[in-house]
Amino acid sequence: MRPPTAALFLVVLALLAVPERMFGQVTASLGATVLIDNTALTIGQINGLDFGIVVPGTPTKIGPKAALAGKFVLHGVKNAEARITFALPTVLTVGPNSMPISFADDPITGKFGCHRNQDQQANCTTYTPSTPLVVRIRNNAPPQNTFYVWIGGKVSPAVGQQPGTYTGLVTMSAVYTGN
């Protein structure tokens, strides 16, 4: 929670609203504001997918329902259809060294992706994160106009893996389909 930031925005909103009320345009202004307000699209990362320190020779997995899973949220037009895709790396690198990373279905952990239109990780629906996800934003007014995605993965450091902080790039795309 960020109460100071929220309070600041509310103060700004109040200042913006006053002149409209002075000119007796409350109804029209509010109606118009609600219309446009619903059209913003936000994608955000709440938790990064961070494997931390791993042991060479021992694969490390993070399931999509684990506390360490990457967590993403989409806010948008309520009930709008969005297509969410991930471009995922196959290796993490540091300098010339690399380490395999996988998001493919695992016989034990299962699928590494999970999604739900509410922030309920325990009840989310698992899926394979390399496949596109076509979903609808939760049909509620802001800030409950949400869709959540959780991503896990598996890294496989080799025996004798060179020390270092291995990183890779994940690209998350969110597209309004207009449907």
Next chain:
Amino acid sequence: MRLMPRSRRLTVSIALAAAALAIQPVLLEAILVAPHAVFMDHRSRTGQVFLVNTGDTPEEVSIDLKYGYPATDSTGTVFIKLIDQPDSTEPSAAAWIKAYPRRAVLAPGQRQVVRLLATPPAGLPDGEYWSRIIATSRGSKVAVVGGDSTVSAGLTLELRTIISLSYRKGAVHTGVSVTDLRANRHADSLEIWFGAERQGNAAFLGTLVYELVGEDGKPRDQWETPVAVYHPLSRRYVFPLDSVPDGRYTLRMRLTTARNDLDQRNILPAEPVTRSVDVETR
């Protein structure tokens, strides 16, 4: 009643959206893009997009324009077909609309207006021209705790938000023809195949309403979905039949240009289209 000026309304709305996000859990990286659909016309040849960094770290944001439109694959799932080099028959505006600035670094809470300026070719025929605006944001590098002798792993993130842009010149009109409507029960759901082709020189943006009507003429369930027809599409919809008892029904389909997520001034009118098909849910 007088409405607020358009730019003011958008500013207020973005503040509202940002305020709403501010009371959410802390976002490591987040970018707000508004509006979700941009409309420009040949008279002003300008448009704008607002970007807000609603995260807690600085974001480097870049803006690109690429031609694209919604299409469907063989499973009836919608996707945005992006084409790097569209041929001359495609109504692409991507090559002649520029964004300023194309790149910016936004501090947490910072807002950036991206101006769009069109320089269409001379003799551009009347019609609607399309592009997609791609806002790509990259946050700070992942902070993984590790020493000189340890192996650690983490991921950096890039967020891409893709919205539509429509540029209208002169007389624009739209319509739609329904080329397919089939429905059948699939497990505990109703599977509907819907095919459509656009008429006119502008995309059809509307709403599709399905109503399942019993043999007694009483409606049993109703589903509503926005629809956008740029090029021919063949869409598969699946709706739950939880509350519908087994039996024989008529599925009524009504397609109109009503849209509650778009400014009414940007809606192009068209004649409603209705169809119906028999369904057995046993």
